[in-house]
Amino acid sequence: MDFSPHTDGFKLLLLLMLPLGVAFPPASCPKPHGRENIVLTNEALLLNTFPxxxxxxxxCANGYEKESGSGVTTCTGGSWTELDLICKKIDCGLPTPQEHMSFNLSRGTLFGALISISCDKGYQVYGSSFKRCYATGWRGRATCQLVKCASPENLSNGKTVWDSTDRPKYGEVIRFVCNEGYTLVGGDSSMCDEKGKYNPPPPVCEGKSAASKCSTCLVKDLVCFCFN
Known part of the structure; x- marks a missing residue:
């Protein structure tokens, strides 16, 4: 009789050996695999066999936390018991409030979410204009600082009135005065606006009139006759 595997003779041999108490090795399990948000612990990853x-x-994977379940599974009869672990994304919550700063939370506050930063009028963002929710919380450092304009330039044939060594900040006003005999064309003041520009633009001082250049001027019939 043929006792090769998968033959009737081999099956008969197995039946004859059972009463003799011949032991067969217990079934082992394949390496278990998690899901997108569930992973093996470091200790389990070191195992090579699963008897x-x-x-x-x-x-729970990085960025997730346990909602319910134990995370335990057992090799039984060559397969793993059902895994009951349920994980959910970490919620970073609301970012820490900062002066003159607001956040766009339209994308939520869960792990991986990205929020944009904006500042009040007259302030601008220094640093990152975004924050991202990581497993350890929000990342992305930024502050809102008051907008500054460039240092005032000297007014040709006139004077720029600004009594500080600091640059003008949002809302501050500089003034302009022309030298004697010159005419101011434009406003006599400019304010530093929210974009860091002077509004309105600085004026100019027009040149002297013909009469002002004379050492002596005789006016007759609204006409100036100049005598030097």
Whole structure:
């Protein structure tokens, strides 16, 4: 009789050996695999074999936290018991309030979310204009600082009135005065606006009139006759 594997003779041989108490090795399990948000613990990753009865532990992946379940699964009869671990994304919550700063939370506050930063009128963002929710919380450093304009330039044939060594800040006003005999064309003041520009633009001082250049001027019939 043929006792090769998968033959009737081999099956008969197995039946004859059972009463003799011949032991067969217990079934082992394949390496277990988690899901997108569930992974094996570091200890379980070090295991190479998974014999009958071995217990391994799963945990939530980075950026997730346990909502329910134990994360324990056991090798039984060559397969793993059902995993009951449920993980959810970490919620970073609201960012820490900062002066003159607001956040666009339209994308939520869960792990991976990105929020944009904006500042009040007259302030501008210094640093990152975004924050991202990581497993450890929000990342992205920024401050809102008051807008500054460039240092005032000297007014040709006149004077720029600004009594500080600092640059003008949003809302501050500089003034202009022309030298004697010159005419101011434009406003006599400019304000530093929210874009860091002077509004209105600085004026100019027009040149002297013909009469002002004379050492002596005789006016007759609204006409100036100049005598030097």
């Amino acid at each position: 009958e009865g071995v217990v391994v532990l799963f945990e």
